[in-house]
Each structure stands twice: as C-alpha cells, then as structure tokens.
Amino acid sequence: MNPTASTALLTDHYELTMLEAALASGAAERRSVFEVFARRLPEGRRYGVVAGTGRLVEALRDFRFGEAELDRLRTAGVVNRQTLDYLSDYRFSGDVWGYAEGECFFPGSPMLIVEAPFAEGVLLETLVLSILNHDAAVASAASRMVGAAAGRPCIEMGSRRTHEWAAVAAARAAYVAGFSTTSNLEAGRTYGVPTAGTSAHAFTLVHDDERQAFEAQVASLGPGTTLLVDTYDVPRAVRLAVEIAGPQLGAVRIDSGDLLVQAREVREQLDSLGATNTRIVVTSDLDEYAIAALAAAPVDSYGVGTSLVTGSGAPTAGLVYKLVAREGADGSLIGVAKKSKDKLSIGGRKYALRRLNRRGVAEAEVIGIGDAAVDDGDDRSLLVPLVRDGEVVAAADLAAARARHDASLAELPPRALQLSRGEPAIPTVYEDHGR
Template sequence: MNNSPGWDRPRTSLYTDHYELTMLQASLHSGAAHRKTVFEAFARGLPDGRRYGIVAGTGRLLEGIADFRFGEAELDFLARTGVVNAATLDHLAGYRFTGNIWGYPEGEAYFPNSPVLIVESTFAEACVLETYVLSVLNHDTAIASAASRMISAAGGRPCIEMGSRRAQEESAPAAARAAVIAGFASTSNLEAGRRYGLKTVGTAAHSFTLLHDSEREAFAAQLASLGPGTTLLVDTYDVETAVRTAVELAGDKLGAVRLDSGDLVAQARWVRALLDSLGNVHTKIVVTSDLDEFSVAALQSAPADSYGIGTALVTGSGAPTAGMVYKLVSRTNNDGEFVPVAKTSKAKINVGGRKHALRRFDDTGVATHEVIGVGRLPDDGGHGRPLLRQFMEHGEIIPGWTGAEAVARARQRHVDTMAELPAAVNRLQHGEPAIPTIYEAG
C-alpha cells in the first residue's frame, strides 16, 4: 500500500464521532441497519472566491477504510465508556467494509456539488465512515487546492513544501502528499518521503550559522559536508557579505543561495546581479519566508528560481477545509428497491439519488460544464469525459489507487485536468466557479 513495508498504519475505527455508533445501535434495533444505501461526499460550494478545487486524500482514505476494524482495545474502550450496548459491540467486533466505492480520482478538478466520493454498502457499514471520510478528504483536498493555485502562480518554477512545523505531526506528511499531487516538486518532510516515495530536500537553518563562530566557518563546514552544490542561507547577518563569502568559498559550482526575509522581489534582483558579476551565473536563488500564491505571483518579475512554501500551504491558504459533507442520497425500501432520499430544509437542500458525472467540452477541448446525472450517466453530447472511477469492489481496493505510483499518476492527472479547464482558473482574483454544475435527471 505504501513505499515502506515497515510503516504500520494506525487503526482507524475510532477516528469517528460518537453519534455514528449510536446511530448504528439504533438502526440495528430498528432493523434498518442492513438496508442497502448510497452515501455521497460533496461540497455545496467552493471556498470564497475560489474557481475550482483539486481532489486529494483518496489513496490515504482507501487504505484507512481497508484497515477500519474494531479490535480488543477499541471494543474495550467502547464498553467501559458505555458508548454502545453489548449487541452493538458484538456487531462491531466483526466489522469489515464490504461495499463499493467510486469517486473523482486524486488530482482531478471538482466544482460545487461534484460527487467526489460515492459509498455503496449497507447503512451499518457506511454510516460509521462519515467522520473518517470527511476528515481525510476535507484536509487533503484543501491543501491540494491551495497548492494548485500556488503552482499556477509559480509559472513553471519549482515549489518546495516546507510546512511541517506549522501542522500537526500526522497532518504534515498528508499535506506534503497532497501538495505533490498538485504539482509541488518536493517536500522537507522525511516521513512523507518514507510513506509515499516523495522527493525530500533540505540543507540548513539560521541556527546552523549561529552555532559557528562566524558565517564563513558555517559556510565552509556545510560545503565540506554537503558539497558545493548545496544551498547556502545568506540572510542571517548581511546578505551581500554572505553572498560574496559563499562565492569565495564555493566558486562558480555553488548550487544556490536562499533568501528568507526582507523585500524578496528587490533582493532577488540585486542578488542575481551580484552573483552574475562574480561569475556565478548558474547559481540559483531559492526564496522562502511566509509565501502564498499572491506573493509567489508577485515574485514572477523577480529572478527567483524556486519557492519554499510552508504555513500558507498547510493551512489551505485561507481555506483550511474543503467544506465537504457526507450525505445519504439513496436507500432500499421494504421491497428492496432503491429510492432517492435527501434533506430538504430551506437552508441546506440536497439532491437525492445515485449520481453519475461527466465534464463537457467545447469543440476546442475546453471544459464548459460539470454535468451531474441522477440515476444515469448524462449524455456527453459528443464532447464529454466521465469523471467517476471505481476504487473499491466488495471491500477490496482495486489495484492502482494507493501507494507511490498512485501519487505519480495523480500528479499527472492534475496537469491534464488543469490543461482542459478555462483560463479563468489561473486568475487569483475572486470569482465564480470556472464552469457551472448542472443536473440531468434520469
């Protein structure tokens, strides 16, 4: 499932809310627990001003669902705390998801009401997954969506994920994975590298320079240990002095210098001029310091070669959740026939029925609509692409949707999906979704 056989994933069954198990208990009592159901994860809208979102987290989610079991420790906790009764504990002791899961593949764009994930199984199996499904998809999709905007703003210059210290320890590797799916070149997080086969990078912080008696001594030690191709951090004291010292010690083989403070646009320009004047025309400039998609866009006029992005990325750059919900949209009746169901309150209206989805294009191959079919796949009109793929069948993960290779495929999928969307997706200004979502009844 992952790049390292030594990684033991935690049991996921208690990554859930209390009421999911009490619903299960009550439905077991009523006899409705074993009705076949269809649940759907979707976002009613995009974060304010966003024009599209990017799906991420599905591979992690599938692995977690496959491991969703109630072992002795979990059952003992539920018994001691009286969360559910003995009959429900007996049911949970044998829990295993045996249904089917469909959805938008990782790296794919989504829009309001896109059926990002569809879970087909009994109510007893599907209802207890709600919180776990939403916690994974809301987090990873928020990160991937922010990362995609940053990649667009970077205009082809590499971006490095550097946000681990601004994230919870388990969310950090997940954020790195989502960022790489959306186009980031590498991460500073070693656990992400181990789990998901991501490229990891890093050299030295200001503390390394301050540890030594002089900046020259620190640079010499780093160069001796890591080689001249390393990146030297040049803003601990005086940037110009540091750049000159770096070139003096490493010569024209110096890999890069990193700027982490000040007016980055102006500073990158004169540092580039200084490097060139010293003969280091191939030494690159790495820029960090609380970057987001807007500051990256501003740096397009500067001779920066790559960007290290942390806090804004791992917090979704103002949108830390994708706002997805998990709703029952269809169930069997007493005759075993599927019937659509939906919440119909005025504030939150859902559309019932099992969904199908495709994206329609104009004659030039540019996307024009997200089309949701209720009960059937909509007509593609001669220019359409079905969006839903099956991830699990009878509780087994279909090969290809997890592991390091799945991340690489999702990364390419992001490139492909961005290429088919209207140019409006590259604008950072607030605006409506790049394409509208429309429904077609079965």
C-alpha cells in the same frame, strides 16, 4: 498515514449511537448510497482539487474493531452489547466510486460515492471527511501556488506549522498538485515524495562566524549546496558564499526582507561574481499571491510552509457526507435529500461528467441522477471504481495523480488560473435521466 494500527476510532461518537439505533430498528441492513460533495468552493476559488483518496482506501483497510477498540467502547459505555457484537465482525463489504485523485472538482461534484448497507456506510462518515477535507484543502491551495509559480519549482516545507501527521498528509497532497519536493522525511519514506533540505539559521549561528558555517556546509554537502544568506548581511554573505563554494555554488536562499528587491540585487551580484548558474530560492511566509508578485523577480524556486498546510485561508474543503438514496420496500433505491435552509442536498444516486467543447475545453460539470450517463461525444466520465465488494481496486499511484491533475487543470478555461476573486471556472449543471 496514521500512527495507530486501527482507524476504527477515528470517528465521532454519534456514528456509533446511530448504528445502535439502526440495529434496533432494522434499518442497519438497508442498502444505502452516501455521497461526498461541496455545496460551494471557498470564497473566490475557481476550482478544487481531489486529494487524499489513496490515503482513504488505505485507512478503510484498517477500519477494524479489534479487542482494544471494543474494550474502549465497552468500558466507556458508548454502545450496547448487540452493537459491540456487530462491530467485532465489521468489514466493509460495499462499493466506492470517486473522482480520481488529482482531478479538479466544483460545487456539487459527487467526488465520492459509497454504496453499502446503512450500518457499514454510516460508520465511515467522519473518517472519509477528515481525510478528504484536509487533503483537498491543501491540494487546492498547492495547485494555485504552482500555477502562480509558472513553471518554477515549489518546495513544501510546512511540517513545523501543523500536527506532525497532518504534515505528512500535507506533503503528499501538495505533491499531487504539483509541488516538486518536501522537507518532510516521513512523507518521503511512506509515499515516495522526493525530499530536500540543507540548513537553517541555527546552523550559521552555532558557528563562530558565517565563514566557518559556510565552509563547514560546503565541505560536507559540496559546492552544489544551498547557502542561507540572510542571517546577517545579505551582500556580504553572497560574496562569501561564492568565494567559498566558487562559481559552481548551487543556490542561495533568502528568507526575509523585501524578496522582490533582494532577489534582483542578489541576482545581479551573483552574475557579477561569475556565479551565473547559481539559483535563488526564496521562502518567508509565501502564499499564491506573494508568489505571483514575484513573477518578474529572478527567482528560481519557492519554499512554502504555513500558508500551504493551512489551505491558504481555507483549511477545509467544505465537504459533506450525505445519504442520498436508500432501499425501498420493493428493493429499489429511493432518492432522499435534506431540505433544511442553506443546507440543501439533491437526492438520488449520481453520475458525473466533464462537458468539453470541440477544442477540448471544459464548459460544465454535468451531474446526472440515474444509473447511466448520456454521452453526447463531448463528455468525459469522472467517477472511477475505488472499492468493489469491500476490496480496494484503485492503485494509489502518486505519479498518475500528478499527471491527472495536470491534464484536468489544462482542460479548464483560462479563467480557472486567475487568483482574483470570482465564480467557479465552470458551472455545475444537473440533468435527470433516471426518474
């Protein structure tokens, strides 16, 4: 989601100066292969989650330099007239493959591959990375939270803790990774993510007392609503909530205090009042570790905000966009790679497989250099076409992405779900069948 009509200036200045120099040198039309990958996962993470692919292909459709964009570049003196002429006709004509949205990834996974003339591909670097780094970071954190919740629903409610448009993207990414609903209405309108919400403390405080607030909410939203019970005194509020809504009260929400102790006390109190089916929702700066600590508590669902939209300590997925092959004098592709210390890349166009054992459990992320995979019968191909000849061919289906994530996570070994620090759940293995 982006509030601007064109995505062309959602990029860095140096993308355009590289273009200008490449047009002058003659390299602009040289066939090139760019690759998106993470050299490593955030410390202690066992896997990452691909998210943002659907947003990316939509942004690519809008990557056009109209009069407003060209005028800005002209008046700011960013590039010369030749480059402006090139940009006025810019249309991405290449191919894009990638890991399908919802798929798990590991260090070195070629989660996106762009093949196009250098001029077309280099312009996409910043756009690609800004979308995928953000969305994959949120989805990776969300997946860990959903795993810690062990089947209890998680609600995304971080809109007030991030940029207004990042909030929409975060809600979408969290939904891909298994969150059930979001509080963000724009995410509901744009992407169809289910929305939910009832009231905040302000609603209670604006009324003369808690009784008046609860009566007003139940009268408006019905007894199945969720009443916030920690504005003043929790036991008193729970009694009042059941008195007003009856034993059919939908849920109560606790947003402060020792959540483990309070959840147990509230559950006991609800049951004693006959509200045995009333659910307990907890919020208050939760992350995956706090959710895991509440596993033994009688909690029915979790609302997560700040930690989710900031990647739970890893606000970027650490993805990079590197040139890995270029056209040689004879027209064939030549692998190229960065050799600098601590930032090595591996040249050559790649394919990727998830190697499974006979029980269907993943054993390795296999990355091959060359044009064709060698399938031994226990490998699952990971790259799917996203854009062909400049046209989007992948459907942005959130339901499919959610199902894909469930399936991808289910085939990983059990250690993938551990929250303790450790190595990636499976190793990355390189095989060269193309050189």
